[in-house]
Amino acid sequence: MRLSKLTDYAVVVLARLEQDGAAPGKGQVQTAPGLAAATGIAEPTVAKVLKILGGAGLVEGVRGARGGYRLARTLDTVPLAQVIVAFDGPIALTACVDGGMGGCDAEAICPVRGRWDPVNDAIRNALSGITVAALAKPRFPWDLPYPANTDTAAASTLVAE
Amino acid sequence: MRLSKLTDYAVVVLARLEQDGAAPGKGQVQTAPGLAAATGIAEPTVAKVLKILGGAGLVEGVRGARGGYRLARTLDTVPLAQVIVAFDGPIALTACVDGGMGGCDAEAICPVRGRWDPVNDAIRNALSGITVAALAKPRFPWDLPYPANTDTAAASTLVAE
DNA sequence: AAGAAATAGGACCTCAGGGGTCCGCTTTCC
DNA sequence: GGAAAGCGGACCCCTGAGGTCCTATTTCTT
Numbered sequence: 001m002r003l004s005k006l007t008d009y010a011v012v013v014l015a016r017l018e019q020d021g022a023a024p025g026k027g028q029v030q031t032a033p034g035l036a037a038a039t040g041i042a043e044p045t046v047a048k049v050l051k052i053l054g055g056a057g058l059v060e061g062v063r064g065a066r067g068g069y070r071l072a073r074t075l076d077t078v079p080l081a082q083v084i085v086a087f088d089g090p091i092a093l094t095a096c097v098d099g100g101m102g103g104c105d106a107e108a109i110c111p112v113r114g115r116w117d118p119v120n121d122a123i124r125n126a127l128s129g130i131t132v133a134a135l136a137k138p139r140f141p142w143d144l145p146y147p148a149n150t151d152t153a154a155a156s157t158l159v160a161e
Numbered sequence: 162m163r164l165s166k167l168t169d170y171a172v173v174v175l176a177r178l179e180q181d182g183a184a185p186g187k188g189q190v191q192t193a194p195g196l197a198a199a200t201g202i203a204e205p206t207v208a209k210v211l212k213i214l215g216g217a218g219l220v221e222g223v224r225g226a227r228g229g230y231r232l233a234r235t236l237d238t239v240p241l242a243q244v245i246v247a248f249d250g251p252i253a254l255t256a257c258v259d260g261g262m263g264g265c266d267a268e269a270i271c272p273v274r275g276r277w278d279p280v281n282d283a284i285r286n287a288l289s290g291i292t293v294a295a296l297a298k299p300r301f302p303w304d305l306p307y308p309a310n311t312d313t314a315a316a317s318t319l320v321a322e
Numbered sequence: 323a324a325g326a327a328a329t330a331g332g333a334c335c336t337c338a339g340g341g342g343t344c345c346g347c348t349t350t351c352c
Numbered sequence: 353g354g355a356a357a358g359c360g361g362a363c364c365c366c367t368g369a370g371g372t373c374c375t376a377t378t379t380c381t382t
Contacts, residue, residue, distance in 0.1 A: 001249045003162050004369065008255050015272040031328070040270055044372055051330065064379025065327040080280065088162045094169050109201055111176040115296040119241065122287045127280070135276040165340065192357065205343050212359070225350025226356040 007087040009049050012039050014075060014083070015136030017059065022070040029068030056086035075133035084127060091127060092120045168248040170210050173200050175236060175244070176297030178220065183231040190229030217247035236294035245288060252288060253281045 016039050022030045032050055036043035050069050053059045060072045084091060094116045107113060177200050183191045193211055197204035211230050214220045221233045245252060255277045268274060 001162075001164050001245065001252055001254070002256065003254050005256075006370080011273050012271060019272065033328090042371075045370080047329085048371080054330085061329050062379090063329045063377075065325095066380055067328045067378080069329085084162065091162055093162070093164050095163065095166075110173060111180065112172050112296045115298075119288070119291055119296075122291070123284060126283045126287055130280055130283075135273045135280075137276075167341075194357090203342075206341080208358080209342080215359085222358050223350090224348075224358045226354095227351055228349080228357045230358085 001093075003084055003088050006045075006049055006052070007084055009039075009041055009045065010053055010083050010087060011080075011132060011135050012041065013046060013049050014053070014058065014071070014078075014132050017069065017071050018075050018133075018136055022068070024071050024073055027070050029062050029066075029070045031068040034068070052086055053083075056082065058083070058086070075136055076131050078132045079128045080130045080132055080135065081124060081127035083132060091124050092116075093123065094120075162254075164245055164249050167206075167210055167213070168245055170200075170202055170206065171214055171244050171248060172241075172293060172296055173202065174207060174210050175214070175219065175232070175239075175293050178230065178232050179236050179294075179297055183229070185232050185234055188231050190223050190227075190231045192229040195229070213247055214244075217243065219244070219247070236297055237292050239293045240289045241291045241293055241296065242285060242288035244293060252285050253277075254284065255281075 013035055016035055017030055020030050020038070021028050032047045033043050035041075035050070036046040039046065041049075050059060050061070054061050054069070058072055058078060059069045061067065061069050081091060174196055177196055178191055181191050181199070182189050193208045194204050196202075196211070197207040200207065202210075211220060211222070215222050215230070219233055219239060220230045222228065222230050242252060
């Protein structure tokens with residue numbers, strides 16, 4: 001049920017990039033070592049996270065001296081689901097993804113085969129409706145335990161009761 | 162992002178119990194070896210699943226010869242979330258559960274601290290709104306790829322776009 | 323032109339936890 | 353009293369996440 005730690009780190013790194021003005025286009029860049037120092041995450045790990053984010057098209061790397069990374073897209077256009085997929089693979093609670101064949105021995109007699117699809121869809125939709133920006137927005141004043149601003153309130157209203 | 166295999170097995174076992182008439186109350190019981198044969202899951206594993214389900218109050222065991230298990234509650238009163246919690250622990254995508262303190266070194270500077278709470282709530286609500294019965298209901302005719310009956314359709318409508 | 327600084331892309335190691343099995347005890351029916 | 357079942361726990365194995373490091377490549381600076 002947990003997602004990988006790298007996904008968690010990725011959100012932090014993306015938030016930091018935005019906070020530091022490493023915006024899409026001609027913006028400034030941030031180095032991996034710099035981000036490691038700023039976030040408290042070990043430097044090799046930050047480098048790994050940035051490489052994966054680059055592969056997913058969420059950040060773009062600038063090579064060479066004075067290089068670094070900047071956001072490829074503004075965070076309010078990046079669904080959380082996309083980050084999760086980049087690090088954890090397809091979003092699905094069970095191994096039998098969307099009626100996928102093979103892999104499961106008991107497929108022929110399994111009484112719940114295919115039944116998980118709506119559940120997976122529900123999770124996917126929830127995670128697609130939340131942007132990374134909603135998780136990354138800096139807080140003023142600090143340490144509001146349960147901020148009720150519009151961006152995060154949207155996450156709650158994604159689910160009807 | 163995946164839940165444990167035992168959770169998956171649990172849903173199958175619960176479905177089988179209902180299908181075989183091991184209903185709450187004075188109903189018939191099913192033995193662990195019998196369920197193993199019926200579901201194709203290894204017998205020791207089925208036994209383990211049933212023990213955990215018993216601990217969670219979802220099935221009740223009848224000891225002694227001619228003993229077995231029966232459902233403690235009808236499946237339409239059991240939210241999927243409850244099964245998941247029994248096997249996977251609290252439902253949360255990240256280690257920092259609901260602003261939980263401790264555990265995370267970077268807590269002081271983490272820009273997304275507490276921000277995951279609405280996401281976790283969304284997942285929890287989605288999984289609480291789906292009953293095990295919706296996953297277990299036998300299908301006639303077999304192999305409808307995407308059944309649109311009321312029980313599972315509810316899962317999709319849990320999420321607004 | 324040489325060197326420094328940075329990303330890119332792997333290979334590699336370690337280890338915690340899930341997954342599965344087994345054993346001994348207790349309970350209850352025949 | 354014996355057999356059949358659940359109950360509770362200990363135990364092992366092995367995958368895969370998590371993390372580190374090395375090398376190649378690129379590009380700026382001097």
